[in-house]
Amino acid sequence: MTLIDDRSDLDPPSGPAPSTGATAPTAPARRSVAPEWLTATEIGLCPCGCIGKRKKGNVVAKTLNGTANVARQAIYADEMASAPGLLQRLDPRTKLIGLLALLVVASLSHSLVVLVALYLMTLVLAFASRLPVWSFVKRVWLFIPVFTALVVLPATLNVITPGHIVVPLGHWWFGGAIGLTSQGLRGAALITARVAVSVSLAVLVTFTTSWPRLLTALRSLGVPRMFVTVAAMAHRYIFHLLDSVTDMYTARRARTVRPESVDGLRRFVGASAGSLFGKANHLTVEVHQAMVARGYVGEARTLVPSALGPLDVGALASVAVLASALVVLGHAVAL
Amino acid sequence: MPSDPEPQVLEVDQVSYAYLGRFPALDQVSLRIAAGERVALLGANGGGKSTLLKILAGLVFADSGQYRAFGQPVDEDVLEDEQFNEAFRSRLGFVFQNTDAQLFSPTVRDELAFGPLNMGLEPDQAAQRVDDLLDLLEIAHLADRAPYQLSEGQKKRVAIASVLVMNPEVLLFDEPTAALDPATQVWFLDLLDDLHRAGKTLVVATHDLATIDRLADRRIVLGEDHRISGP
Numbered sequence: 001m002t003l004i005d006d007r008s009d010l011d012p013p014s015g016p017a018p019s020t021g022a023t024a025p026t027a028p029a030r031r032s033v034a035p036e037w038l039t040a041t042e043i044g045l046c047p048c049g050c051i052g053k054r055k056k057g058n059v060v061a062k063t064l065n066g067t068a069n070v071a072r073q074a075i076y077a078d079e080m081a082s083a084p085g086l087l088q089r090l091d092p093r094t095k096l097i098g099l100l101a102l103l104v105v106a107s108l109s110h111s112l113v114v115l116v117a118l119y120l121m122t123l124v125l126a127f128a129s130r131l132p133v134w135s136f137v138k139r140v141w142l143f144i145p146v147f148t149a150l151v152v153l154p155a156t157l158n159v160i161t162p163g164h165i166v167v168p169l170g171h172w173w174f175g176g177a178i179g180l181t182s183q184g185l186r187g188a189a190l191i192t193a194r195v196a197v198s199v200s201l202a203v204l205v206t207f208t209t210s211w212p213r214l215l216t217a218l219r220s221l222g223v224p225r226m227f228v229t230v231a232a233m234a235h236r237y238i239f240h241l242l243d244s245v246t247d248m249y250t251a252r253r254a255r256t257v258r259p260e261s262v263d264g265l266r267r268f269v270g271a272s273a274g275s276l277f278g279k280a281n282h283l284t285v286e287v288h289q290a291m292v293a294r295g296y297v298g299e300a301r302t303l304v305p306s307a308l309g310p311l312d313v314g315a316l317a318s319v320a321v322l323a324s325a326l327v328v329l330g331h332a333v334a335l
Numbered sequence: 336m337p338s339d340p341e342p343q344v345l346e347v348d349q350v351s352y353a354y355l356g357r358f359p360a361l362d363q364v365s366l367r368i369a370a371g372e373r374v375a376l377l378g379a380n381g382g383g384k385s386t387l388l389k390i391l392a393g394l395v396f397a398d399s400g401q402y403r404a405f406g407q408p409v410d411e412d413v414l415e416d417e418q419f420n421e422a423f424r425s426r427l428g429f430v431f432q433n434t435d436a437q438l439f440s441p442t443v444r445d446e447l448a449f450g451p452l453n454m455g456l457e458p459d460q461a462a463q464r465v466d467d468l469l470d471l472l473e474i475a476h477l478a479d480r481a482p483y484q485l486s487e488g489q490k491k492r493v494a495i496a497s498v499l500v501m502n503p504e505v506l507l508f509d510e511p512t513a514a515l516d517p518a519t520q521v522w523f524l525d526l527l528d529d530l531h532r533a534g535k536t537l538v539v540a541t542h543d544l545a546t547i548d549r550l551a552d553r554r555i556v557l558g559e560d561h562r563i564s565g566p
């Protein structure tokens with residue numbers, strides 16, 4: 001684009017031509033084709049400095065920052081999955097089989113000793129896999145109270161789980177005692193411990209295995225190919241679409257001079273959703289074309305993973321021995 | 336006695352195409368591309384270059400006119416024949432402008448293996464080809480990375496590798512040098528030279544006039560009227 005029109009058939013500029021004092025031919029006159037406002041200087045920031053009202057980020061900015069943070073965490077998780085730790089060296093299939101076996105043991109166990117032993121084992125494995133242990137613990141225990149408290153707490157009361165009241169809480173209006181029973185508390189502890197162990201095991205596997213390798217393992221363990229393909233593509237393109245949304249918001253923000261109204265933000269979110277849908281649709285068509293161009297006719301074929309190595313065989317044997325030992329221990333101890 | 340002319344591998348005859356039947360992209364376009372030729376498609380945005388490439392790749396189909404590849408007519412019906420589809424797809428590769436659309440697999444290795452496996456190669460043969468291409472294009476260190484972790488230049492290398500691994504006779508490139516840094520552009524031009532010397536037919540849609548002399552021996556210009564207006 002040019003703001004100057006250098007066509008020779010334009011009228012010469014008004015006013016006397018400047019004298020050059022020479023006989024050399026002068027260049028053809030050029031006239032601005034830009035409107036006057038485009039060549040004038042906009043009034044910018046007041047020279048007296050920042051004296052306006054300050055406003056915190058809005059809900060859209062916070063949401064986008066949050067989702068961008070999730071994406072960053074996913075990339076960070078990939079870094080952890082490639083660290084030189086114990087579990088990272090194992091084949092994802094071994095980890096998935098081990099996870100399944102230990103989840104079954106944890107779910108069927110009625111022994112707190114077994115569950116505590118399993119939980120301590122997850123901490124040792126986290127340490128041996130070079131995971132940040134404190135972050136690993138936090139991730140598990142921040143999640144558990146929210147999702148288990150509502151389920152577990154009522155079951156500790158004698159009105160739900162009859163038994164010996166160990167923590168009296170008073171009386172009902174009709175005279176009956178109410179309190180926490182030892183049976184209820186034990187049940188609550190069992191459920192909480194099961195959830196903690198299960199979540200810890202799942203987090204261990206996901207932190208030490210990259211998503212693509214996990215998908216390959218799922219495929220080779222018999223999960224339907226279509227399910228795995230859809231999951232893989234969703235994971236592949238969610239970051240791409242997230243980037244598009246962030247770019248759209250950043251571009252809007254770069255041109256937002258005055259504070260945005262709630263209505264304006266609502267319109268932006270609506271328009272962005274529509275625009276993103278259009279982009280996703282266009283991308284879908286192109287991805288399908290790219291697949292067809294390389295011979296896709298409805299069934300995606302994939303590389304066959306290599307056979308399990310001695311380390312994996314040893315790990316699977318260890319898991320089998322451990323699971324059996326925990327089952328026996330669960331029957332042997334009273335607690 | 337004059338030598339035989341090179342056989343025509345791609346022949347487009349009076350092809351027209353309009354998106355949604357209303358927005359014209361190509362109007363009565365005809366062209367012939369001989370085996371081993373290097374052709375550049377030039378023209379303004381919206382002139383129909385990408386559409387023409389997609390017609391050549393058998394991904395969209397002309398509203399009227401005829402397209403023949405390797406001496407055979409190509410249309411939607413013919414490509415439903417599995418044997419023909421497999422032969423056509425393995426002989427003609429298409430590198431998309433949008434690398435994010437082209438790289439749909441979870442890892443670079445999976446991406447490169449997709450084409451050979453769909454061509455019907457045994458997994459160990461496909462794996463060998465993948466390893467060879469990873470080394471050739473100097474992307475072995477990216478093999479287990481996810482596409483979203485790659486830079487634009489790395490994505491372009493992987494996209495080219497994902498097509499080259501099928502060893503096609505004809506390669507179609509849509510805006511291959513767009514968004515590439517100068518070093519990657521030089522690498523790409525060297526690669527095209529090598530492919531040309533290997534006898535591949537190359538068709539490149541581009542806006543990049545700075546590299547046009549190295550990209551192609553013949554130029555075809557699509558005008559704003561969606562017709563061929565160049566030499």
